[in-house]
Amino acid sequence: MTALEDAPDAVLAQRAADGDELAFAVIVRRHAPYLRAFVIRLTGSSAEADDAVQDALITAWERLGELNEPERLRSWLTTITSRKATDRMRQRRPEAAIDDLDAPSPASGPEERAVAASGLDALSQVLAELPGDQREIWVLKEVGGLSYEEIAERTGDSLSTVRGRLARARSTVLERMEGWR
Amino acid sequence: MVTLDGEDDIGGSGFGLDELAAYRDRGRTPAIPAIDDNAECQAVLDSLERLGDLSRELVERDAVSLPVDDSWLAGILNAIAFEVRAGHDIEFPVEPADTGGDSGADAVADAPTRLTITEGAIREIVRWAGDSVPDVLVGRVALLGDTTDPTAEITIEVTISAAFPAPLAERADAVRVAVAGALLAHTPLRVGRVDVTVGEIHLPSRGGSV
Numbered sequence: 365m366t367a368l369e370d371a372p373d374a375v376l377a378q379r380a381a382d383g384d385e386l387a388f389a390v391i392v393r394r395h396a397p398y399l400r401a402f403v404i405r406l407t408g409s410s411a412e413a414d415d416a417v418q419d420a421l422i423t424a425w426e427r428l429g430e431l432n433e434p435e436r437l438r439s440w441l442t443t444i445t446s447r448k449a450t451d452r453m454r455q456r457r458p459e460a461a462i463d464d465l466d467a468p469s470p471a472s473g474p475e476e477r478a479v480a481a482s483g484l485d486a487l488s489q490v491l492a493e494l495p496g497d498q499r500e501i502w503v504l505k506e507v508g509g510l511s512y513e514e515i516a517e518r519t520g521d522s523l524s525t526v527r528g529r530l531a532r533a534r535s536t537v538l539e540r541m542e543g544w545r
Numbered sequence: 546m547v548t549l550d551g552e553d554d555i556g557g558s559g560f561g562l563d564e565l566a567a568y569r570d571r572g573r574t575p576a577i578p579a580i581d582d583n584a585e586c587q588a589v590l591d592s593l594e595r596l597g598d599l600s601r602e603l604v605e606r607d608a609v610s611l612p613v614d615d616s617w618l619a620g621i622l623n624a625i626a627f628e629v630r631a632g633h634d635i636e637f638p639v640e641p642a643d644t645g646g647d648s649g650a651d652a653v654a655d656a657p658t659r660l661t662i663t664e665g666a667i668r669e670i671v672r673w674a675g676d677s678v679p680d681v682l683v684g685r686v687a688l689l690g691d692t693t694d695p696t697a698e699i700t701i702e703v704t705i706s707a708a709f710p711a712p713l714a715e716r717a718d719a720v721r722v723a724v725a726g727a728l729l730a731h732t733p734l735r736v737g738r739v740d741v742t743v744g745e746i747h748l749p750s751r752g753g754s755v
Contacts, residue, residue, distance in 0.1 A: 368682075370747075372745055372747045374744070375706045378704060379683070379685075381685070382685060389618060393613045393618065397613065401604045401608040401611055404607065484602060484603050484606055491603075506596065507601050531563050534566055535562060537596060
């Protein structure tokens with residue numbers, strides 16, 4: 365008998381949709397770390413990550429019957445989590461700034477990035493240095509897989525604001541990653 | 546990686562960074578030869594692709610140092626316990642009372658009992674029976690037919706995942722027999738048919754799907 369811990373996502377999702385709480389517990393153990401890491405990268409803080417992901421997983425349990433492609437479980441969970449996280453972020457700063465909060469925080473310079481142990485370390489620093497609004501949009505787009513429209517809806521910003529902000533983020537990340545070989 | 550001098554016209558293609566990003570976002574279709582045939586544009590597209598991959602890898606790496614806390618998991622499981630997926634009740638046939646002049650407590654004890662089982666419990670029995678077949682994990686279970694009618698024949702649809710390289714037809718038959726037997730022994734359902742579909746193949750003792 366195959367252990368539930370080794371079951372593919374699709375099987376776990378189907379069982380949990382049918383009410384199997386053990387299968388759901390395996391889903392939580394398997395995917396929660398990624399979801400929490402996603403929220404921390406998105407918001408820049410770990411304080412709310414636990415709550416946002418807990419909310420997301422409870423919602424996921426309620427809506428598992430709606431998941432038509434159970435093999436796409438992680439990306440479906442990430443989408444739900446991004447909504448919970450951005451809801452909290454919108455509540456935290458009700459007056460969404462139209463302009464970027466361009467406060468460059470030179471925590472490290474090109475020299476530090478050049479000696480970063482890996483591309484991952486370099487990207488980690490570059491993302492940490494981005495203004496919050498740009499980092500948020502980068503993570504929603506590249507990790508969350510959201511479209512421009514979805515990002516605009518979630519952040520409460522206009523589509524043109526989202527495009528502009530993402531363009532600046534993209535340009536910045538490309539330029540700063542250029543220093544790393 | 547790539548220089549961004551002349552951001553508005555990369556490699557002389559006539560396309561700027563934002564346009565290349567949009568081209569990538571829509572899956573590079575319909576094809577634009579001016580971009581596809583331009584080496585510098587391709588380098589930029591490759592960089593954008595790489596940065597996307599690195600971003601996801603970064604989150605995966607972060608995740609390794611964030612294992613799930615038992616009490617946090619318990620909090621979630623407690624919260625979902627109220628969202629019951631039992632489905633409706635299915636009644637067992639009533640046991641005839643053995644009235645032989647009993648009175649008082651005996652009369653109560655011998656009164657006809659009403660025993661019900663939920664659809665959720667029936668699905669659990671199907672999973673338990675199917676899981677007991679070697680190399681098999683049960684996925685979705687559907688009960689087709691009118692489960693409120695005790696005379697109705699119910700079709701059980703079971704989707705399973707089988708461990709490669711188990712013989713699929715043989716395992717499916719074994720699931721059929723196990724499920725039918727378990728439902729006969731433990732539930733009041735009139736089982737007409739058990740349909741087994743192999744929805745997934747998985748690698749034994751690993752989580753990945755083939």
